[in-house]
Amino acid sequence: MTLHSDHSLRVVIDATDLQAGQTGERALEQRITPTESRITLRSLRAGEAWTHDGGKLLEVLVVRGHLTLNGEALGTGSYARQAPGVPASFQATEASMVYLNERTPSEHETDSYALRGDALDWRQGMVPGLKVTSLHQGLTKHTALVRWAPETRFNPHTHVGGEEILVLAGVFRDEHGSYPAGTWIRSPHLSNHRPFTGPEGATILVKVGHLDVP
Numbered sequence: 341m342t343l344h345s346d347h348s349l350r351v352v353i354d355a356t357d358l359q360a361g362q363t364g365e366r367a368l369e370q371r372i373t374p375t376e377s378r379i380t381l382r383s384l385r386a387g388e389a390w391t392h393d394g395g396k397l398l399e400v401l402v403v404r405g406h407l408t409l410n411g412e413a414l415g416t417g418s419y420a421r422q423a424p425g426v427p428a429s430f431q432a433t434e435a436s437m438v439y440l441n442e443r444t445p446s447e448h449e450t451d452s453y454a455l456r457g458d459a460l461d462w463r464q465g466m467v468p469g470l471k472v473t474s475l476h477q478g479l480t481k482h483t484a485l486v487r488w489a490p491e492t493r494f495n496p497h498t499h500v501g502g503e504e505i506l507v508l509a510g511v512f513r514d515e516h517g518s519y520p521a522g523t524w525i526r527s528p529h530l531s532n533h534r535p536f537t538g539p540e541g542a543t544i545l546v547k548v549g550h551l552d553v554p
Contacts, residue, residue: 351526352519358383358437359403359522368524377443381506381524384432394427397445399476399483401545402457403508405436409454417457417485417508419475426452439506439545446550447478460485467494469537481550487543488512493536502551503527510542526551 355366358381368379376396384407392398400420406413408431409420422428424445460473469492476483480501488510505512505525512519514533519525527533529551 348528350516350528350531351524352517353524354522355381355524356520356522361435369526377441379439379441381522382438382440384436384438386432386434386436389429389431391430392422392428392442394422394425396442397424397449398422398428399439399441400430401439401506403437403439403506405432405434407432407436407438412454414454415457417460418455419457419483419485420454421452421476423449423452447481462487467492470494478549481547483545483547485543486546488537488541490537490539490541492541494534496532496534498530498532499527499548500529501549502529502531504547504550506545508543508545510540511538512542512544513537 353366353368358364358366361383363383363385365383366381368381370378384405400409402414402416402418404416406415408414410429413433414420455475462471462473464470465472465486469489471487473485474482475485507519507521507523509521512523512535514535516533
């Protein structure tokens with residue numbers, strides 16, 4: 341299966357039904373080459389449990405709700421990163437939604453950690469109205485959460501190595517469209533846009549520099 345595996349294409353996936361509380365799973369990306377990966381959004385019932393065997397790198401973002409990771413409680417906005425070779429056991433302590441990115445890493449990965457959503461370090465972004473908290477910094481890759489105040493405009497920019505966005509709250513916008521909470525957007529290498537928010541503001545998960553570069 342190669343669901344949305346061509347990284348030269350811009351992809352927008354509507355998972356607003358899961359964000360609104362519907363149970364189920366939505367596959368966002370699955371590919372075999374150049375590195376194997378699977379990205380999903382999963383809505384969980386209270387008490388639902390699952391395990392990760394540690395065969396690949398695993399990223400987890402708690403979009404809403406609460407769960408435990410190897411016994412550690414993680415609430416909304418929490419982020420966990422499990423290095424290859426590190427198994428994990430999860431259980432939802434209430435109805436929850438999680439972002440899961442399981443893949444063979446393109447960079448050497450040895451660190452496993454979890455960041456609690458209520459203890460993140462938010463800092464001023466590049467323009468007024470933005471607050472940013474870094475979740476992971478690699479050699480060429482960066483993962484962060486970004487809070488956009490209402491009526492915030494960012495500079496036009498180009499994505500070297502592409503960009504992936506999951507809208508967590510509010511409505512994210514650019515010249516291509518409007519994206520409510522639950523929307524996943526993947527923009528390819530050397531794509532460009534002018535993002536902004538309207539009266540709702542927005543909170544997004546953003547990953548940059550991680551897509552295939554010819």
